[in-house]
Amino acid sequence: MKPIRVFKFGGASVKSAGAIRNLANIVKRFSAENLVIVVSAMAKTTNALEEVLMHWMNADLTAMNTKLKEIKQFHLNEALDLVEGDSNHLLIAELQTLFNQLETQFGQAPTKGYDFHYDQVVSFGELFSTRIVSHYLNFIGIANTLVDARRCLRSDTSYREGVIDESTSRLLCQREFDFSSANIFLTQGFIAGTEVGTTTTLGREGSDYTAAILANLLDAQDVTIWKDVAGVLSADPKIFSNAVKLNIVSYQEAIELAYCGAQIIHPKTIKPIQNKKIPLYVKSFMEPDAQGTIIAHSDTPVKLPPVLVLKRNQVLITLSPRDFSFVIEDCLSKIFALLYKHRIKVNMVHNSAINFTVCVDNDKLRLGDALEEMKHEFAVRYNSNLELLTIRHYTPEIIGDFIGNRVVYLQQRTRSTARFVMDAS
Ligand SMILES: Nc1ncnc2c1ncn2[C@@H]1O[C@H](COP(=O)(O)OP(=O)(O)O)[C@@H](O)[C@H]1O
Numbered sequence: 001m002k003p004i005r006v007f008k009f010g011g012a013s014v015k016s017a018g019a020i021r022n023l024a025n026i027v028k029r030f031s032a033e034n035l036v037i038v039v040s041a042m043a044k045t046t047n048a049l050e051e052v053l054m055h056w057m058n059a060d061l062t063a064m065n066t067k068l069k070e071i072k073q074f075h076l077n078e079a080l081d082l083v084e085g086d087s088n089h090l091l092i093a094e095l096q097t098l099f100n101q102l103e104t105q106f107g108q109a110p111t112k113g114y115d116f117h118y119d120q121v122v123s124f125g126e127l128f129s130t131r132i133v134s135h136y137l138n139f140i141g142i143a144n145t146l147v148d149a150r151r152c153l154r155s156d157t158s159y160r161e162g163v164i165d166e167s168t169s170r171l172l173c174q175r176e177f178d179f180s181s182a183n184i185f186l187t188q189g190f191i192a193g194t195e196v197g198t199t200t201t202l203g204r205e206g207s208d209y210t211a212a213i214l215a216n217l218l219d220a221q222d223v224t225i226w227k228d229v230a231g232v233l234s235a236d237p238k239i240f241s242n243a244v245k246l247n248i249v250s251y252q253e254a255i256e257l258a259y260c261g262a263q264i265i266h267p268k269t270i271k272p273i274q275n276k277k278i279p280l281y282v283k284s285f286m287e288p289d290a291q292g293t294i295i296a297h298s299d300t301p302v303k304l305p306p307v308l309v310l311k312r313n314q315v316l317i318t319l320s321p322r323d324f325s326f327v328i329e330d331c332l333s334k335i336f337a338l339l340y341k342h343r344i345k346v347n348m349v350h351n352s353a354i355n356f357t358v359c360v361d362n363d364k365l366r367l368g369d370a371l372e373e374m375k376h377e378f379a380v381r382y383n384s385n386l387e388l389l390t391i392r393h394y395t396p397e398i399i400g401d402f403i404g405n406r407v408v409y410l411q412q413r414t415r416s417t418a419r420f421v422m423d424a425s
């Protein structure tokens with residue numbers, strides 16, 4: 001059997017009918033190979049579905065219906081464009097059916113918690129986009145088989161952050177991606193299914209992770225993530241204009257960058273490919289022939305320029321025990337248990353005799369509950385609207401350039417990395 005290659009197309013590469021035509025041109029070049037194509041929701045759809053969900057949970061049905069109509073119109077328009085206006089095409093009927101399924105959920109008030117409903121609603125973004133891409137590829141003669149990711153990636157019931165059961169998923173994947181019967185398979189990123197078939201999601205921007213885990217389970221030769229940038233750059237080019245492309249990045253460096261918040265790669269992406277030494281290419285869908293970045297195993301350290309990662313919407317929380325006891329091991333374990341229980345993402349910590357300071361993502365729902373619980377035992381102070389700047393391979397000059405006279409609330413430096421929590425710029 002020919003080796004399997006995994007391609008992942010994110011929201012930007014399926015943002016419109018035009019973008020999907022471009023995707024098809026890329027796939028056409030590889031159409032003789034064994035491919036698994038992972039597709040995310042069309043750009044902004046996940047955010048739009050989050051809005052719909054919020055309106056539904058707040059019982060604001062007018063706002064909900066307006067947003068839902070917008071999403072439906074957009075998908076139907078782009079789909080019709082791709083099938084050359086043929087409103088009788090099966091794609092249109094299938095999209096209508098999916099929208100009916102989504103709308104049926106809103107016929108009654110929410111019965112379960114936010115995270116459960118989140119997954120049942122927001123997962124539709126990927127269900128819509130994969131129908132569209134799969135039908136369009138077939139329409140232009142690129143035969144492909146659409147696999148429902150919920151049938152091959154088995155997760156537990158940690159809604160919004162499903163944990164994949166690798167051994168069951170491996171068996172399911174080997175059955176669903178049957179390369180003796182076809183050579184191009186397409187599936188949804190970001191979503192999975194529980195044992196009883198309930199939909200889960202894998203965390204925002206989780207389609208990169210889907211591509212990586214499928215590559216691991218299917219022993220793929222490589223993974224290519226197609227992006228709207230030339231590769232992994234030394235910073236987000238939308239924020240820092242002088243960013244340069246990194247040609248080779250080690251798994252270790254990539255996992256550090258993703259952990260610090262580099263949006264280009266989801267943090268969970270590296271482990272599954274590193275474990276099997278599968279190389280990951282990050283390439284531009286605008287310049288498919290250009291070299292891009294390769295993330296791979298490296299025996300010798302790869303020399304890199306300073307790399308900047310900016311994580312926005314941070315909150316800095318300081319906890320002080322009300323009884324003036326030391327913040328030592330027993331107290332620290334209590335604090336971490338509480339953060340873990342509320343699934344708060346910890347980005348940086350610092351402690352002194354009677355203070356514990358932690359920089360976290362501003363997930364309002366989770367944070368609200370956690371802060372309430374913290375107040376039982378701790379005096380709580382916090383600053384919001386902050387940003388966390390990480391500089392890997394820093395130099396004093398770079399720190400001077402980017403920090404200057406800004407007020408820094410918390411900073412940490414190791415030999416390779418400097419991190420600063422500051423007011424949003
Ligand atoms: N170090 C970096 N190198 C390249 N792009 C980066 C980096 N950090 C952040 N980005 C941003 O990541 C974006 C691409 O990722 P993303 O928006 O998740 O794409 P998609 O949703 O299409 O997969 C780029 O447009 C760029 O603004």
Ligand SMILES: N[C@@H](CC(=O)OP(=O)(O)O)C(=O)O
Nearest residue numbers: 010011040046204205206207
């Ligand atoms: N659609 C999901 C999953 C994803 O990975 O999207 P993207 O590949 O566009 O980052 C999200 O927006 O979170």
